Amino acid sequence: MTEATLGAPGRAKLRRLNFHVLGPLLALIVLIILGAMLNPNFLSYGNVTNVLARSAFIGIIAVGMTFVITAGGIDLSVGSMAAFVAGVMILFMNSLIPYLGIGIPLIMAGMGVAIITGFAAGWMNGFLISKVNIEAFIVTLGSMGIYRSLVTWLADGGTLSLDFELRSLYRPVYYDGFLGVSWPIIVFAIVAILGELVMRHTAFGRHCAAIGANEQVARYSAVKVDRARMATYMLLGMLVGVATIMYVPRLGSASGSTGVLWELEAIAAVIIGGTVLKGGYGRVWGTVVGVLILSLIDNILNLASIVSPYLNGAIQGVIVILAVVLQRENKSAD
């Protein structure tokens, strides 16, 4: 405790409000203003749609990641998991063409497979972590390697491509939309809103925070700790499935390099948004802001040629570290 915070707790409170609650939001607004100043096209319909639609994959996954991290866990496997789910989905759809024909039912079946595969992969992680009691970092580091290698193997080192005709039918799921808003954005928005509601207003969200804050207390308070923890990984797996459904129509293919580093981007977004890395406190809206910040940086660097886009990663890194430093500032003010 420092003297300043003791002497002026009112100010400390204000500062906490600024940095902790509004910090990410302010950063986002600054970025938007900066972008608009640097390039007049920045706020155009096309650019905004493009940025948001690209954010959607990471965003949907990051919403699930928020729950995992809030409950004191971590999942490094989501990037490879997405690639694996995409691979399975493409193979499955291609091989069903003779039976279902090229049409809506086949696409629905493919979506079902994606969600089930993601769910199963998440279940596997969750099972090993909460029932077999292996550390989350280890389990998901392992499964990250497994899924990555499986998809490379399925593709035989190359690329798995969706049947060409099927692809044209599926494409609108990424490129079209409803009332001018493209589907990935709509799905992302729905997932985010539901996620925020679940985190803030349901017993599940409360239990996740309790487990992350102090697992013992949760156990003594009749919380089904194992079950809730498993549920966070299953939820995340399922959302990886949803993200893949939106991703496959974009390129119509999957390979060993699909989804590389998505896990880090998702985790970074969660942390920038103000969720505490060691668990106990999480907020989904913050994660959404975090995702937007990350993709805006990318976008601005590409549009305005002041700084080389190759430095994108460096700038994102600085922001993640800064976010954590601000989190700690807040801790010591308590």
Next chain:
Amino acid sequence: MTEAVLSLDGISHRFGPIQVLFDVDFDLRPGEVHALIGENGAGKSTMMKILGGYLAPSEGDVLLEGKPVRFASLRDAEAAGIIMIHQEFNLALQLTVEENIFLGRELWRGPFLDHKAMQAQSRTLLERLNCPLDPREKVSNISVPSRQMVEIAKALGRNARVLIMDEPTAVLTNRETDILLEQIERLRAAGTAILYTSHKLDEVKRIADRVTVLRDGHRVKQADVGQLTEHDMAEAMVGRELSDLFPDKATPQDETVLEVKGLTVPGHIKDASFKLHRGEVLGFAGLVGSGRTELMEGVVGLRPATGSIKVGGKALKPGSVLAAREAGLVYLTEDRKEKGLLLGKSLRENLTLLALDRFTRVAIDSRAEDRALTRAIEEFDIRAGDRRMMAGNLSGGNQQKLLLAKTMLAEPDIVIIDEPTRGIDIGTKQQIYGFISRLAAQGKSVIVISSELPEVIGLASRVVVMASGRIAGEVEGANITEDAILRLAMGLSERRAEAV
């Protein structure tokens, strides 16, 4: 009169807008044991933290040998010979006993830590406290009272000029308390100034030279201990007259609500059987380490156990705290900091965690939660400066009240309370005893585990005594005496000692 070694001059302190200390003067002399007493939330811990250099006061001065000081860090305070043992433990759970005792002043041998010397010294310190702990044991694996002994060993090892102890005996049994008091006398004879708080007034009477009473942040009394009776102290603390501490005992009914048969908790409990009746207050006594907590944790599904547990005649699903709660059986832990409360969360979230489903349809009804908090604050007299504060910022006693409120919110038929009044002031104790006996009168059943014998004797209509993981016997009605209980509690352990 000897000169004061450490004193306070016109100290006031505020946490945010809330003032908790008002213009307090205080002095502590070498070679005296000074007791600081007061109700929960009176400001005792805050005052001690200011004395110990943990907290800078909002106003006023701390004087060391008459000169104002302001410790920049704990190291400074320690270097000046001022050592403090906190009410809430300050041990690193993942480190060993030895590492904790020597934390921050490790012994070196060349470039390496001298583990041998540190272990030997730790062992000597623990032996002085009659506490046979292995210095290599991890602190997370030892019991709460043992942790307190480690804290004390840690302080003893630092050659204090001033030793400040915040409720050191709250978690200790009589025997351990005796050992601690002996050590205190030894330090006093060596000229150490000792300040300590306790809610056990008999202990204060026994050991202290002078007493200072705080009420709502004001110093209301300071006197030599000889001038005050226990009753005087209690009344000075609460500021009103106090009637009998224990209410009348209710008569239990015949119906058995909980039947435990042949329960074995591997590593802790062998073949324990007991019954609990409707409307009964059943006491569980025994020395620390006799397995009372482990037995009850086995009963409610917090520990793997074999044997039969029947609630209202129906077998209880094993290993599920939730199933126990749904059957109306809840357990209130003795370890409020590690197992009871989420210290970094709000009062509201803590209060409703156990009974959250009662506030939930699809979403949590936070307005209903708020109403529940208002009721709990009233019913349990929780003194929170601000109802949005974190549970960890409540005073120790008020945390205990919050934990009690949280447990009762689940509307249990059977409540197992482990150390119900640990760290609770005498006025509130009376409220809690009244509360327990009202529960029994309403036809609920209560098991009280307590290391304070007067408490078990004053509350329970029947007492089960445990010794080394077994049930050693049972006393009932007029046979419940301190003597009878102690004989049962010791008897078995002595026989075992012979066998070894």
